[in-house]
Amino acid sequence: MTNAEIIATDPGWITLVKGLLIFAVCVLATLMSVWGERRLVARMQQRMGPNRVGPFGLIQALADGVKLALKEDLIPKAADRIVFVVAPIISVTTCFMAFAVIPLSGPVNLFGHETVMQMTDIPVGVLYVFAIASIGVYGIVLAGWSSGSTYPLLGGLRSSAQVISYEIAMGLSLVAVFIYSGSMSTAEIVSAQSQWWFCVTLFPSFVIFAISMVGETNRAPFDFAEAEGELVGGFHTEYSSLKFALFFLAEYVNIVAVSALATTLFFGGYRALPGLGFTESWLGGWFTVFWFLAKVVFFFFIFVWLRGTLPRLRYDQFMKFGWKVLIPFSLIWILIVSTLRVLSQQGAPRSVLIGFSFGIVLLVLAGSSLFESSKKRRAQEDELGEVAVPSFPIPAIPGKSMRIERSK
Amino acid sequence: MDSFAIEVGRTLAPEATLFWILAPLAVVAALGMLFVKKAVHSALLLAWVMVTLAIFYIAQDALFLGIVQIIVYTGAVMMLFLFILMLVGVDSSDSLVENIRGQRPLAITAAIGLSGLLVSLIARANLGVEAVGLRGANSGGNVEGIAQELFTNYVWAFEVVSALLITAAVGAMVLAHSNPAKSRTAQRDQSIARFRGTSLATAAGLPSSGVYALHNAVDVPALLPDGSPASSSISATLEARGDMLSSKPFELEVKKEEED
Numbered sequence: 172m173t174n175a176e177i178i179a180t181d182p183g184w185i186t187l188v189k190g191l192l193i194f195a196v197c198v199l200a201t202l203m204s205v206w207g208e209r210r211l212v213a214r215m216q217q218r219m220g221p222n223r224v225g226p227f228g229l230i231q232a233l234a235d236g237v238k239l240a241l242k243e244d245l246i247p248k249a250a251d252r253i254v255f256v257v258a259p260i261i262s263v264t265t266c267f268m269a270f271a272v273i274p275l276s277g278p279v280n281l282f283g284h285e286t287v288m289q290m291t292d293i294p295v296g297v298l299y300v301f302a303i304a305s306i307g308v309y310g311i312v313l314a315g316w317s318s319g320s321t322y323p324l325l326g327g328l329r330s331s332a333q334v335i336s337y338e339i340a341m342g343l344s345l346v347a348v349f350i351y352s353g354s355m356s357t358a359e360i361v362s363a364q365s366q367w368w369f370c371v372t373l374f375p376s377f378v379i380f381a382i383s384m385v386g387e388t389n390r391a392p393f394d395f396a397e398a399e400g401e402l403v404g405g406f407h408t409e410y411s412s413l414k415f416a417l418f419f420l421a422e423y424v425n426i427v428a429v430s431a432l433a434t435t436l437f438f439g440g441y442r443a444l445p446g447l448g449f450t451e452s453w454l455g456g457w458f459t460v461f462w463f464l465a466k467v468v469f470f471f472f473i474f475v476w477l478r479g480t481l482p483r484l485r486y487d488q489f490m491k492f493g494w495k496v497l498i499p500f501s502l503i504w505i506l507i508v509s510t511l512r513v514l515s516q517q518g519a520p521r522s523v524l525i526g527f528s529f530g531i532v533l534l535v536l537a538g539s540s541l542f543e544s545s546k547k548r549r550a551q552e553d554e555l556g557e558v559a560v561p562s563f564p565i566p567a568i569p570g571k572s573m574r575i576e577r578s579k
Numbered sequence: 580m581d582s583f584a585i586e587v588g589r590t591l592a593p594e595a596t597l598f599w600i601l602a603p604l605a606v607v608a609a610l611g612m613l614f615v616k617k618a619v620h621s622a623l624l625l626a627w628v629m630v631t632l633a634i635f636y637i638a639q640d641a642l643f644l645g646i647v648q649i650i651v652y653t654g655a656v657m658m659l660f661l662f663i664l665m666l667v668g669v670d671s672s673d674s675l676v677e678n679i680r681g682q683r684p685l686a687i688t689a690a691i692g693l694s695g696l697l698v699s700l701i702a703r704a705n706l707g708v709e710a711v712g713l714r715g716a717n718s719g720g721n722v723e724g725i726a727q728e729l730f731t732n733y734v735w736a737f738e739v740v741s742a743l744l745i746t747a748a749v750g751a752m753v754l755a756h757s758n759p760a761k762s763r764t765a766q767r768d769q770s771i772a773r774f775r776g777t778s779l780a781t782a783a784g785l786p787s788s789g790v791y792a793l794h795n796a797v798d799v800p801a802l803l804p805d806g807s808p809a810s811s812s813i814s815a816t817l818e819a820r821g822d823m824l825s826s827k828p829f830e831l832e833v834k835k836e837e838e839d
Binding site: 180251254293294295297298301305306308309312313315316324327328331338355432 | 619620623626642643645649650654655658661662665666722766
């Protein structure tokens, strides 16, 4: 039975229980990931991180959350009151909705009912996630606009331009996945990866997806919407108390959501690591949830690692990268993938397929070496002319004899 | 054609409930869109109408259409609208003064005429083929069915529309893009200029403003080694506006201690 057929037999209360479970897991994941992020970043910076509240500082995030909720709730005078209140609600609702189509486990027994941990399985599941994400942008844009102040407006516009641009690259990176799995339903994409995960067979797609998923969630090094050096707090500068907490929650749930999407599309979803397939039947199938969460945590770790390592990009460089590198690159990749797919579906002999791939690799190599040589030539042309000789001694530059004239 | 008749006449209870909850909301939002004063509110209400339409599509088993409606209209088109509205002014509302005399009755007459024309045409529209019903159309899967139609029967229309849209986008870019009067200096050029100039004094950037025990802000100049204020450490705007403070009151009093 496919997931869609299993879910179709669910009584209403099972769906409700699943919804509640997903909500609880998301909120808990947020608390844990705030703590985890602070601890991890601290380790990377040779600090300890929060370690006072609870064992290992585990409930630090909860304490911070309570403190945040008890603060005074301000609405600026210049704000557009209704939109100001609606914006964080849109943000937080949409980020939870994406989880409805993510399969968290294989077939399991929930209160005596055979089901899968997935609210619904629709034939256009992945597109649904995109649709929800594009509504989520409204939360940010409206928050920026309704605050009635300059920095939030700039932050909101920046972040929506960013999310929309990177959504295109992200969508294009998924086309190869759709072509190879023959479906846009999340459950079927997972079952199409029973042999090889798509992160291996469609590696370029995975790279594009991974880059654009960081851009899509407004995370470092692409966190221009709240670039504190340029825009104070960005779109949520004027928010305080619970409304700010909602944005905070939305940000972290979004990270978990894109990690879950990446897991589903490229890392085999709830399936075990290759060679450990026998674990999938442990605990009556519930052990698959562990695999799913482990993969999500892996992606979360990458997010934190990026934040701890890379400095923020410049905004124009980031947009240029998205439009002029990622999108053309994914279009070419789609062309290659679909050609290969059509060739193999029409029963072309293996030698033709290998020859085609070999030709592509040769073309790429030739292109890149041409690019390199032209870059080198341009660098030579760019060679700086006479540099003003300083009037004070400077250290010798390797490979260059410096003659310092102090007589002037 | 029995099954078709049954399918047309049947509306499941959940779908009917959904309709009677969302349809009035959609109508209220559509009316609100016409009557609210702020342009951004109007755009938001329109976005809501589009989302409800998408939900109706989904309720009627047109999953793909509903999702694409949200991605394309709510996500892309309305977002561009919002962008422009927001950039026009944070709280600009339309002026309600009529500039062209007699414009309103003319517009109303034209609107009634056009809607009458559209309604009468669409009501009598005939596709020229017999309807197969939803189940027949979706027999090979909803997405596959649409793809089949789009890339076989309607491939010409599809390609023409996409060519039109691309032309429009390129045209808009050409019209909006103007050659700047003087070329902008990029970060790299500025950096090169700093080191190629005759003086290396600003090679590391301009000095930052002063930091004193009693004052630490951008409106007080830093002190040069000889004790004079460095005017380059203050923004020219602040100086011109008269918002610059003197560094005198914050300077350290140097007491000469006599060695005994």
